[in-house]
Amino acid sequence: MLEPPPTDADLGDPAQWVDRYGDALLQYAVTRVGDLETAEDLVQETFLSAFRARGGFDHRAAFSTWLIAILRRKIIDHYRKDARTLVTTDAELDEVAPMFDRSGHWTVPPANWRSTPANQAENSEFWQVVHRCLADLPRHLAQAFELRELGLATVQEASEIAGITPRNLSVRLHRSRLLLRECLQSKWFNIEPKGDA
Amino acid sequence: MKRRSLISMLQINCREASELISAAADGELPKRDRIALRIHLVLCAACKRFAAQMSMLRAAMSALPRSWRGCWSDETAHLTPERRQAIKQLLAQANDSELPS
Numbered sequence A: 001m002l003e004p005p006p007t008d009a010d011l012g013d014p015a016q017w018v019d020r021y022g023d024a025l026l027q028y029a030v031t032r033v034g035d036l037e038t039a040e041d042l043v044q045e046t047f048l049s050a051f052r053a054r055g056g057f058d059h060r061a062a063f064s065t066w067l068i069a070i071l072r073r074k075i076i077d078h079y080r081k082d083a084r085t086l087v088t089t090d091a092e093l094d095e096v097a098p099m100f101d102r103s104g105h106w107t108v109p110p111a112n113w114r115s116t117p118a119n120q121a122e123n124s125e126f127w128q129v130v131h132r133c134l135a136d137l138p139r140h141l142a143q144a145f146e147l148r149e150l151g152l153a154t155v156q157e158a159s160e161i162a163g164i165t166p167r168n169l170s171v172r173l174h175r176s177r178l179l180l181r182e183c184l185q186s187k188w189f190n191i192e193p194k195g196d197a
Numbered sequence B: 001m002k003r004r005s006l007i008s009m010l011q012i013n014c015r016e017a018s019e020l021i022s023a024a025a026d027g028e029l030p031k032r033d034r035i036a037l038r039i040h041l042v043l044c045a046a047c048k049r050f051a052a053q054m055s056m057l058r059a060a061m062s063a064l065p066r067s068w069r070g071c072w073s074d075e076t077a078h079l080t081p082e083r084r085q086a087i088k089q090l091l092a093q094a095n096d097s098e099l100p101s
Helices: A014-033 A036-052 A063-085 A117-121 A124-136 A139-149 A155-162 A166-187 B014-024 B031-043 B045-067 B081-098
Strands: none
Touching: A014 A036, A014 A063, A014 B081, A036 A063, A036 B081, A063 A139, A063 A155, A124 A139, A124 A166, A124 B045, A139 A155, A139 A166, A139 B045, A155 A166, A166 B014, A166 B045, B014 B031, B014 B045, B031 B045
8 A cells, every 4th residue: 555645744844954964965965076066056956856846755765865866866967967068079189198108008007006995985185185186187087987986877877968978988987097097196195107017 | 899809809908908997897898808808917917906906996986975074075064054044945935835825
């Protein structure tokens, strides 16, 4: 039997949603869009959408999970709009060409980072460096990386958002990963480039 | 990934290997590419390190949701009082507009 739709009394005063969930939503958003003001706009839109759609909340998930699901869709919409403003330069530019010689071998071979994911994930300074490195990437590459590595979209979804084929998305992901890796190597792992292999 | 002949399977270079390592993070590689990459990684220490770095980065990124608090942004991620108030006002207006006149 279907449960009756929630009443407004079940969900409480919407003003209290802001106090109870506002910061958590903002933190979720800011990690994914990297900009506080944009994140605040998305949180605002999320609360308004949630209010309008509150009759559809069926209690199968926690209210906070439902809000995050709405916010996630807002973030994807944000990326989709962002993609329309990006100049597609894949064909003209090969940002990672200098990393390889003519025969396709590393000009500067990757060094040993001597680190584990757990070491980095708990380190706030590491995230600040990742954030800065992503900000330095061409926007279309950073967008591809964020959509995939932050778990926002599947390959198919990310391709649709960016308005490119999955093959071209794969090219962007490859370039973004190489550029981010190079940035982290110099800015976080403090490894000076060496010419030898 | 483009299809390769059996002979050229053994001949991928580091750039191609890095493309396959990246592609493998987004989905299963075709069998030929998988074998070509495996052979290349046995022979190439630099690409093996690259593959390890990609794994590390991916694992770190997947840990981000648990560790983002105050880390990702230089800003402390709290709604400003002004924004908090603005959202409450918008919600109140939305509520008023639903009330029967």
